[in-house]
Amino acid sequence: MIHNDIHQALRERVLTLDGAMGTMLQTDRAEAGCIDLLCLSSPATIEDIHLQYLQAGADIITTDTFNANALSLARYGASHLVDDICREAVAAARRAIRRIGRQAWIAGDVGPTGKSLSMTSDDTDVDFDTLRAAYLEQIDALARAGADLILLETIFDTLNAKAAISALLEVRESTGLELPLMVSATLTESGRLLSGQTLEAFIVSISHARPMSVGLNCGFGAEQAIEFLPQLQHATCAVSLHPNAGLPDAMGCYTSTPSDMTAALRRPLADGMLNIVGGCCGTTPAHIRAIAAEAAAARPRNIPNCDPAAPLRLAGLEALTVAPDRLTPVGERCNVAGSRKFLRLIKEGNLNEAIAIAAAQTDAGARIIDINMDDALLDAAREMQRFVRLASAEPDVARVPFMIDSSQWEVVESTLKLVQGKPVVNSISLKEGEEEMIRRARHISSMGAAMVVMAFDERGQADTFERKTEVCARAYRLLTDAGIAPSDIIFDPNILAVATGIEHHARYGLDFIRAARWIRQNLPGAGVSGGLSNLSFSFRGNNFVREAIHAIFLANAAGSSGMNMAIVNPSTLIDTATIPEPLAEAITDTLLCRRADADERLIAVAASTDAPGRKASPATQPEAPDTVSTPCSRLADAVVKGRADALPTLLQEAQAEAGSAFALVEGPLMQGMDRVGHLFGEGRMFLPQVVKSARLMQQAVELLTPAIEAEKAAAPGNAGRRNPRMVIATVRGDVHDIGKNIVAVVMRCNGFDVTDLGVMVEGERIVSEAQRLEADLVGLSGLITPSLAEMAEVARLMQQAGMSTPLLVGGAAASVLHTALRIAPCYSGPTFYTHDAASLPTLAAKLIDPRQADETIS
Incomplete structure (x- = not known):
């Protein structure tokens, strides 16, 4: 009943979400460490914070379980406490609601963990199954403890979210609970998730969860976040927004006041763009009180009903609508x-x-x-x-x-x-029986994918119009009854070879065309696809005739005629107007079965047909001349693109030009990475591209290693020379490590031996490990404000230890100004603020090079 109540409430008024638990604990109470453990050690503290937010007007309060999963708790030796923390967290929230004496809902808070499935290296110890298992344990514990809904928030990697959704769907099934889902992403300045997806693509990719709401949190203050609200208005669910109290200033503090936030939120609330509004990092009960007052006077966004005839939507980094008539x-x-x-x-x-x-x-x-x-x-x-x-x-x-x-x-x-x-799986069918098809379809759907359903059943391949329509109709009924969205079903009624000289093959083209039209008219929402290469199999070796057959077939079968997807080499698609009339007529006769001798006539015409007037495809156009003239410059360009089709040959040519393998690494390879850093800083490259460039750099270095080792051995004093070493860590009190993990990948790809100490690392351990390993660089990461003081403490410890190793600090909380004013004075060694992972290799190379270090430091 309570779930129905919240759905109804969302249509009647704008609900207010609470503010930042972390702000209350880490700022007001100066607490550090894993705040989720306070559910066990100080439950009254958590209950009091919930009460303050409820008194401020919050309708939904989030449990203190952002990191209550086995992966995040492992760093505290507390993986076994997931169930206890979730149970006590929900209990504390429930007690606070009883004390306030009015209706409110408990959102079981699920954070993104410190892992990224889309951006980690191949040798990561965390995969989809590991992450899903951690989410499953947490969500199941929250559900059984009595959470009213689940809030999956601060999503920066959609694949992580899909692992959580997969776990949620299992919990729904095992418990029988509805468990409404709020899904909230965090964006970068480019308007994309850190993993590169657009907001529209993200919404498409998680649509299989049928969330109660989608929205945005963290990353921005209210003024910046509302710029992205128009992109959420097409969602067929509620829309939420809980931004930060502004962006961190140079000292890492959130400075947006309650009046600042409500001033920014007033217009989208008045315009009916939101159903849920609240606060994230830096927001306090005072912020929520002001927001709740503004929300009370606003009209909620109209939540559209799902359209069963809506077209198929898919997504890569960008969204794609598969139109029914194109x-x-x-x-x-x-x-x-x-x-x-x-x-x-x-x-x-x-x-x-x-x-x-x-x-x-x-x-x-x-x-x-x-x-x-x-x-x-x-x-x-x-x-x-x-x-x-x-x-x-x-x-x-x-x-x-x-x-x-x-x-x-x-x-x-x-x-x-x-x-x-959101991909497409090709394919499933009835050939192994109804139960197996349904089982596979449900799994595909639970993983956020659409599916191609082949016209096969227990009797085999459907080859006639009657069999094609019979099998597809049966599959459609079974799948839709099993809960599969009609738009996620794409039928392939089997494109079979024409003009084979076999009589009963004569109607293959026509029967497919008729079946495609029938499916679109009788199986609402479903799409039609097929592989074109099968159609012209009889004419292998005559590419122009094959392409002509494909073109005329599509003219009769595609678009409004029924077929809206085709597996084809798009560079070979030709305009039907370029096909000679005799050939076009012969093909049409064959495809539409207009003459008894159609096959023979087509074979005869094809035998004497060349390709006059053929429209050149992109693949046949002459390539533009290569403007990158020298091997070294081509190598640098290959690093930027992250792709070299003949890397060993290019390296050999560039090494001859540069004079040595060392010169190649220090010259064009590092120049390429430097360019990558600039492009990333300018917002012209996404993070996955940076990692890709770094991996090409790694491949190049691996290929050059024998030559490098030989040069080392030949040079005086180089015997036993090792790779440069870097120790990196997220400092004590901070659990954020995505940026640090990316740094590790990039630096390893650039020839560094990287020791990643993890998160919540004590300063003493960072210093001792750096000394033990004789590190050439020390890197510190932090996202929250208290991390800045911890970085300064590490700098002091390095000074006390008499170290001179360059210290690099980074993360959302850090800045050039803070580094100069608060960290650098604590340490006499070189101290640098690093803006991003892409620019780090160039700086690091200079710092470890005796010829450039002094100039770089000065």
């Missing part, structure tokens, strides 16, 4: 079964060139990329995972959704755990 091309060339070149590249392990094929497909117009690794001599699951990871870091490819194409269910299952957007 053709959406699906790039086919990343398929080992359909492209000999792609198969060769995968077998050779030449993933750079394989990714280049995918990029060429999107350049040519593919709106989705089909990926298939099914080959008897390949480990399909391994190759699929390797390729998808790399493709996800290639912006030209990752911006579009992926089609995970495999006949091996285990390949589908494992690959779905790697995709942060």
Whole structure:
């Protein structure tokens, strides 16, 4: 009943969410460490904070469980306390509600953890299953403790959110509880999540959870956050906003007053753009009191009803609407079964060139990329995972959704755990029975994907109009009854080869065209797709005829005729007007079965047809001349792009030009990384691109290592010279480590041995480990304000220990000014503020180079 109440309340008024638990504990009470543990050690303190927010007007209060998961608690040796913390956290909130004596709801608060599934290196110890298990334990504990809803907040990586949603769906099923879900993302200044997704793509990617609300929190103050509210207005659920009390100033403090925040929120509230409003970092009961008063006078946003006939929406880094009346091309060339070149590249392990094929497909117009690794001599699951990871870091490819194409269910299952957007799975069918199809469909849906349903059943492949429509109608009924959204169902009624000379194949083209139209008219919301290459199989070797067949087929089957997706090489799509009339007529006769001798006539015409007037495709246009003339400059450019099709050859040529392997690393390779740093700083590169460039740098260094070792051995005094070492840590009192993890990946890719001490690290341990390892650099990270004092304390400890190792500090709380005024004076050694991971390798290289260190420090 309480869940129904909140849904009704959201339509009647704007609900107020509470403010920052951390602010109250870490600022007002000067507490440090894991505040979630206070649910056990000081439950009255937590209850009192809830009461203050309720007295200020909060309708929804969030439990003190932001980090109450096994992964986050492990650093405190408290992984076994998840259930206890969640139980006591909900109990404290419930007691506060009883004391206030009015209706309010408890949101079980689930943070993003300090992990990132989309941006961590391949050797990370945390994968989707590990993260999902941690979320499952936490959400189940919150549900059983009596939380009214779940708040999944501060999402910076959609793949993390999908792991949490997968866990939530299981808890809903196992407990029978409705457990409404609030989902809230945090954006970077680019308007995207840290993992690169647009806000629209994020909403699409988590839509399978059918959230009660979607919104934004953290990252910005109210004035900046409301700029993104228009992008939330198309959501078919409530919209929430709980921004910070401004952005941290140079000293890391949040300075936006209650009146500042309400002034910024007044217009979107008055315009009916919100259903839930509250505060994040830096907000206090005073802020919430002011916000609640403003919300009380506002009208809630109208929550639209879900449209069962809504078109399919997919997402890569960007969102894609698959229109029902237009053709959406699906790039086919990343398929080992359909492209000999792609198969060769995968077998050779030449993933750079394989990714280049995918990029060429999107350049040519593919709106989705089909990926298939099914080959008897390949480990399909391994190759699929390797390729998808790399493709996800290639912006030209990752911006579009992926089609995970495999006949091996285990390949589908494992690959779905790697995709942060909303992909398509190709395919499922009835051939193994109803129960198995439904089981697989539900799993695909729970992982946030759409699905291609082949027209197969227990009797085999449907090849006639009657069989195609019979099988598709049956599958549609079963899937929609099982809760699958009609728009997430894409039927493939089997495009089969025409003009084979076999009589009963004569209607294959026409029967598909008729079936596509029937599906669109009789199975509302479902799409229709198919692989075009099968159609013209009879004409292998005559590419122009094959392309002409495809073009005329699409003219009859696609768009308003029914078929709205096609797996095809988009660079070979031609204009039907360029097809000679005799050939066009013969093809049409064959496809529409207009003559008894249609096949023979088409074969005869095709045999004498060349390609006059053929419209050149992008793939056949001459490439622009390479403006990067020297090997070294081409190498630097390859680092920036994160892709080199023939890296060993390029390195060999560049080394000959530079004179040595050392010169190559210090010259063009570092110049490329320096350029990456500038582009990232200017907002012209996303973080996944930076990691991709760093990985190419790593590959280059690995290839150069034999030459580097030889040069070391030959140079006087270089015997036994080691890689530079860096110790990094998130300081005591701070659990944020995403930025630090990215730094570790980038620096390792640039030849550093990185020792990551984790989060909440004592200053004494940082210093002792840096001394023990004879570190060349020490890096400190922190996001919250108390971290700044901890950084200064580490600097003092380094001074007491007589160290002179360069100290690098970074994170959202740090700034150039604070570093200069509060940290640098504590330490006589070099101290630098680092803005981002992309610019760090260049600075680090200069600091460890005796020839450049003095100039850099001065």
